[in-house]
Amino acid sequence: xxxxxxxxxxxxxxxxxxxxxxAAPVMFALVFAEWGLxxxxxxxxxxxxxxxxxxxxxxxxxxxxxxxxxxLFTAVLFFWNIVPWKIAPSWWSFILCFIAIDFARxxxxxxxxxxxxxxxxxVTHHNSNKYNFxxxxxxxxxxxxxxxxxxPVVMIGFDPFVFFICHQIAVLYQxxxxxxxxxxxPAPIEYIFTTPSHHRVHHAxxxxxxxxxxxxxxxxWDRMFxxxxxxxxxxxxxxxxxxxxxxxxxxxxHEWYDIVSDLKKAESRNEAFKILFGxxxxxxxxxxxxxxxxEKEEENSIINQSKRQPSPTLNEKEPSLLQKK
Numbered sequence: 001x002x003x004x005x006x007x008x009x010x011x012x013x014x015x016x017x018x019x020x021x022x023a024a025p026v027m028f029a030l031v032f033a034e035w036g037l038x039x040x041x042x043x044x045x046x047x048x049x050x051x052x053x054x055x056x057x058x059x060x061x062x063x064x065x066x067x068x069x070x071x072l073f074t075a076v077l078f079f080w081n082i083v084p085w086k087i088a089p090s091w092w093s094f095i096l097c098f099i100a101i102d103f104a105r106x107x108x109x110x111x112x113x114x115x116x117x118x119x120x121x122x123v124t125h126h127n128s129n130k131y132n133f134x135x136x137x138x139x140x141x142x143x144x145x146x147x148x149x150x151x152p153v154v155m156i157g158f159d160p161f162v163f164f165i166c167h168q169i170a171v172l173y174q175x176x177x178x179x180x181x182x183x184x185x186p187a188p189i190e191y192i193f194t195t196p197s198h199h200r201v202h203h204a205x206x207x208x209x210x211x212x213x214x215x216x217x218x219x220x221w222d223r224m225f226x227x228x229x230x231x232x233x234x235x236x237x238x239x240x241x242x243x244x245x246x247x248x249x250x251x252x253x254h255e256w257y258d259i260v261s262d263l264k265k266a267e268s269r270n271e272a273f274k275i276l277f278g279x280x281x282x283x284x285x286x287x288x289x290x291x292x293x294x295e296k297e298e299e300n301s302i303i304n305q306s307k308r309q310p311s312p313t314l315n316e317k318e319p320s321l322l323q324k325k
Contacts, residue, residue: 005081011160013073019168021062027175031133034179038132045180049246051134056248057124058137068144075147076163079154087157097158098166098217101150105170106221108149109214119280120255121146127251129238131203136178141252173217178203184231194219197231204235240281255280 008014031051038045080086087093112122124140154163176182177199184190184197194215202213212229215221222228243254259275265285266272274284 006077008070008073008077011077013160013164016161016164019165020172023172023175027133027136030175034133034181037181043180045130045132046134047130050128050130053246053248053251054128054134054137057141057252058139060248061137061139061141061143064141064144072144072147073160073164075151076154076160079151080157080160080163083155083157085157087159087162089159089162093158093162094166097153097156097162098170100153100156100158101163101166101170102215102217103221104150104153105216106214106218106225108146109216110225110227111149112146113211113214114279115277116255116259116280116282117276118146120259123239123255123280124252126203126239127243127254129205129236129242131178131180131200131235131237133175133178135203136175138251142256170216190219191223192218192220198222198228200235200237201229201231203237205238205240206236209235210240 035046035051087096108118109122112118121140121142125135125138128135128138150167154160158166173194177194177196179196180200182196185195189195190197194213194217198213198215198219201209204210209229212227213219213222214227219228243251245251262275262285263272266275267288271284271288274282278284
């Protein structure tokens with residue numbers, strides 16, 4: 001199976017362009033332009049500490065990505081090498097690969113909102129109550145484990161170079177949709193693509209907006225799978241349980257800490273499984289304790305009622321058994 005195995009050197013991976021690194025100066029320029037515009041228009045779009053936290057998280061994430069780059073590339077090559085079919089690089093393979101990656105991103109994103117373990121790899125992106133270009137930098141340092149969702153795309157047979165370029169473009173697309181300064185676009189664009197209007201809904205903490213608009217580049221997945229919601233009133237941003245800190249380490253790991261804390265209190269494998277893979281809002285331990293407390297209160301209530309019931313007494317007019325005898 002591995003007689004024709006190709007390595008990173010064989011593919012010349014070290015010479016592949018890092019599009020995200022090239023785009024970084026432009027992104028930071030747009031961030032400061034948007035910040036300046038918000039000051040000029042007296043809009044509360046930015047917070048200095050929030051921006052510093054987002055930038056720190058983003059820069060450290062770039063460093064982590066660079067460190068594990070070889071490991072991720074090696075994994076891509078492994079799964080690409082084990083399939084007997086290959087799709088040679090061409091203009092149409094780039095298009096198909098990009099669509100396949102976006103489809104995988106939809107499901108990875110959706111699962112990250114529906115299962116607590118994966119939510120811990122994503123919550124960092126949502127725990128700001130601001131919505132601006134810098135929010136796109138807030139990517140968890142543990143997000144890379146979501147690579148497993150893209151293994152099926154690799155195994156379709158797309159050339160690793162094609163996969164690498166398409167994945168970078170898909171990540172870059174996320175930058176421009178994090179702004180309040182772009183209103184709704186023409187209908188055809190709004191129908192097919194994920195726009196700032198769609199993504200503002202996704203970042204909302206309002207109950208009716210929760211768990212909507214997971215699409216990365218294409219919003220058509222949400223329309224197909226029933227998770228689409230158009231923007232109406234301006235959303236309130238953030239998460240339903242605010243962290244209330246600007247500490248980057250806390251912003252990245254607070255959900256992991258809570259998961260470990262809950263797992264220590266788990267009393268069964270079933271409870272541990274629910275803690276890890278239940279919905280993020282399901283408080284397994286808290287609900288269990290509340291249930292037990294309620295049951296105990298009901299039990300005490302029954303006992304107290306039985307104590308308050310009068311004991312049977314002898315009627316004065318009724319003769320005793322001895323008298324009857």
